[in-house]
Amino acid sequence: MLRYQKIGDIVLVKRDLSQEEMEYILNKTRCKTIVKYEGISGDLRKPKIKIIYGSETETIHKEYGCLFKLDVSKVMWSMGNIEERKRMAHISHPREIVVDMFAGIGYFSIPMAKYSKPKKIYGVEINPDAYYYLRENIKLNKLKNVEPILGDNRVLNLENIADRIIMGYILKTRFFLDKAFQLLKEEGGVIHYHDTLPEKALYSEGVYNIMKTAEAYGYKLTYYDIRKIKKYAPGVWHIVIDAKVEGC
Known part of the structure; x- marks a missing residue:
């Protein structure tokens, strides 16, 4: 099952994608970047990612009426919280x-x-x-x-x-x-x-x-x-x- 989360105009996934799956996400979300999220490490909670599509990793995400600017390559985003x-x-x-x-x-x-x-x-x-x-x-x-x-x-x-x-x-x-x-x-x-x-x-x-x-x-x-x-x-x-x- 294909699961993903859109953060601003970046999509986070937790596994590698087939070409068909990547095209589906691009058509569905109009995102600029797709990133494989591989976890966080250390007391600084630094993320480990792999860019699957695109290059830009900074975005502004809107959630519950609030704006969150972040770079998914530098700071964590709690997908299930x-x-x-x-x-x-x-x-x-x-x-x-x-x-x-x-x-x-x-x-x-x-x-x-x-x-x-x-x-x-x-x-x-x-x-x-x-x-x-x-x-x-x-x-x-x-x-x-x-x-x-x-x-x-x-x-x-x-x-x-x-x-x-x-x-x-x-x-x-x-x-x-x-x-x-x-x-x-x-x-x-x-x-x-x-x-x-x-x-x-x-x-x-x-x-x-x-x-x-x-x-x-x-x-x-x-x-x-x-x-x-x-x-x-x-x-x-x-x-x-x-x-x-x-x-x-």
């Missing part, structure tokens, strides 16, 4: 301070800033290319409530400021929980914790990590909800835990 980006757009409110610990090009920060309109979103990103496009997207969407920060969030010089924290990362997210609780306000708040977990561990491992880290920093977990985002591997899900914690 569309519904989660829409959900996050409306989850905050104008009184909140939000820290997006893995902001990327603004996948969550941009729609949240536009629709929820929190007082401020700190968008932290370690990849210079993604940081560049984050700044471009703040300007493209004419947002005044997003402050981009280039650097490693583990050494971020901010403490006890956030009502809400977005941890839109997978595989190593648990190693950043200490910093998340340092960023939370003393009275507590909400953490959106992404991870990849086996089906049998969905209701234990991720919640346990949050609960134990909360206790170490003087908080208690008062509520959580687990949502499946997409299948990551056989028997393994990319999930998000919405965890509400309060200061003890």
